[in-house]
Amino acid sequence: MFHLTRRFHASLPLAWFVAGLLDSLTLLALPAVVMLAYLFRRHRRIVGLVGTAPWASVGFARHVMVDDLVRLAAWTALSPLVFLAGQQMRHLVIGS
Numbered sequence: 001m002f003h004l005t006r007r008f009h010a011s012l013p014l015a016w017f018v019a020g021l022l023d024s025l026t027l028l029a030l031p032a033v034v035m036l037a038y039l040f041r042r043h044r045r046i047v048g049l050v051g052t053a054p055w056a057s058v059g060f061a062r063h064v065m066v067d068d069l070v071r072l073a074a075w076t077a078l079s080p081l082v083f084l085a086g087q088q089m090r091h092l093v094i095g096s
Contacts, residue, residue: 005042005068008035009075016079020086028083032076039068 012031019027043065049056 005039008038009071012075013078013082016082017086017089020083020088021090023087023090028079032072032079035072039065039072 012035015031016028019025019030043061046056046061046064047058050058050061
């Protein structure tokens with residue numbers, strides 16, 4: 001569950017680069033929204049495990065959620081740069 005988040009964060013720049021290659025601003029927001037939905041679902045799952053799993057607590061759930069949200073916000077702040085790099089690559093390849 002926690003190892004997937006790192007892989008998702010690592011794939012965000014590639015998704016934004018592809019959005020730039022496709023020249024689609026709509027696709028720019030899609031990876032971050034999908035990641036946010038996954039984080040919210042995981043947070044609800046951890047909170048649901050409070051009292052049954054030995055590692056689950058409300059404090060742990062908050063810590064994990066805040067850590068992942070800060071990381072997602074930092075990656076999202078870089079998204080326009082990666083998008084523009086993909087868009088520039090598109091214009092270099094296509095030439096229009």
